[in-house]
Amino acid sequence: MRLVPNPVLPGCHPDPSVCRVGEDYFMVTSTFAYHPGIPVHHSRDLVTWRLVGHVLTGASWLPLDGSQVADGVWAPTIRHHDGVFYVVFTVARDRQGAATYLTTASDPAGPWQVPVPLEADGIDPSLFFDHDGRAWFTAARDATAQGATGPGEIWLRELDLATLELTGPERVLWHGAVGGAWVEAPHIYERAGRYHLVGAEGGTERNHAVTSATADHVTGPYRTDPRSPLLTHRHLGAREPVQNVGHADLVETPDGEAWALVLGVRPVAQHHTLGREVLLVPVEWDEHGPVLAPGTGRVQGVRPGLPVTTDRPADWLSLRGPVAADVAADGVGDAVTLHPRPVPLTAREVPAFLARRQDMHAFELDAVVDTALIGAHDAGVVAFQDEATFLAARVRRGDDGCVVRVAGRLNGEPVTGPEVPVAGDVTLRVRSDGESYEFTCGSGSREHVLGAFPHTVLSTETAGGFTGVLLGFVNEAPAGAGPLTFRGVRYGVPEAASDGA
Ligand code: 6LW
Secondary structure, eight states: OOOOOSBBSSSOSSEEEEEEEETTEHHHHHHBEEESSEEEEEEEESSSSSEEEEEEEOOTOOOTOOOOOOEEEEEEEEEEEEEEEEEEEEEEETEEEEEEEEEEETTSSSSOOEEEEOOOSSSSEEEEEOOOOOOEEEEEEEGGTTTTTEEEEEEEEEEETTTTEEEEEEEEOOOOSTTSSSSSSEEEEEEEEEEEEEEEEEEEETTEEEEEEEETTTTTTOOOOOTTTSSOEEEETTTSEEEEEEEEEEEETTTSSSEEEEEOOOOOOTTTTOOOOEEEEEEEEEEEEESSSSSTOOOOOOOOOOOOOOOOOOOOEEEEESSSSEEEEEEEEEEEEEBOOOOOOOOSSSSSSEEEESSSSSEEEEEEEEEOOSSSSSSEEEEETTTTTTEEEEEEEEEEEEEEEEEEETTEEEEEOOEEESSSSEEEEEESSSSSEEEEEETTTEEEEEEEGGGGGSSSSHSSSSSEEEEEEEEEOOGGGGOOOEEEEEESOOTOOOOOO
């Protein structure tokens, strides 16, 4: 079995779902309150993934205003049937499922149809197309209200492909393996006439696990595969480089080799900042069902600390909807022009914010701003976890010229660093060695450290929520203040830290 370099998609890309059409694989992942929603990545080998489009590009229908970062679009599933691609997903509010949507496309790169709501409660919707042509919808929901003994349950209804509505009786399929909690992420597969329901349990933190159940009919009854958990890292200890492994979707190559995409995190000192990333795991089927990571029982190929890719083009994201922004190559890097909005990053609205996922532990992001253009702006370079936890090197005009300082929030508490006077072109920078975030400003060859923070303060373990850190730009200012361009944007491995490995 070849050793896969993991993660295959670094940075905050939780809840991977994958389908194959011929020799092409398509993956979708969760985007929460970020816009555009649900990136579609394409691969020919399940290892190298390239962004080809987004499912949710229009903003008007998507009810993300007022959402916290951890809400919004959760756990999409992608499937292909009869020439049509289907994506189903949850829109969450207050960290629970609030609405379920379905959309279709003939080309996974888009355009996708305006999503239609499905009458379905819970989270983590999935579709299964049986060989008799019938389509089945499953999802996970809290079962306590239904009087069930377990904390969660997987339910199923038929999907009418002509009307795109759920039809027929609803059936509860499974409450998870014994000892599980938060059974979720259901996907059904058929193999040699038997049906396999693969799910996730234990919550998406250290206890996360892949479990499964099998049945003779798609509608059940399902019996837990006693080998469950099929995959978990919860017993491997804190030194294991990847943790929180779970939420699997299985796919087969044209030659019948089976693989699973799962999510996992790469903590540093037990805190992860990169969000939940996508990992590839070999699968073998036997007469009882799928065996994940056969022979090893763990996700392999993770190289602690090393960047996975540094040349991945940015998937620029804004918050809760589109912003007026422009990204162009300027010879050094990108020139990111952001039109101002008077919205602070703490507000659950659309701030003038554009950022990319932090996808390596040690990185450097910098850009040049012409301070002569600073009027009523409060703008800068941001490391953003969510509306309660972010840090930025920000420039604004003071009484005696422009000043730069660290400003942000940590778990809702304001953080402000000392002010440094600047003039002319100023380079704003955030860098990390994996264990800290350092903010600097500089002109010419002089660099001034504005503040340094342990990486733990921006981690998901400290901030809570479901996302990782994004790195980018903010231009908070009244509308009349005018756009601001961050020139020569460079994002990559820090020069001093490049170890050549
Ligand atoms: C996702 C669910 C989960 O829908 O987190 O804890 C949600 N589990 O599977 C957001 O990624």
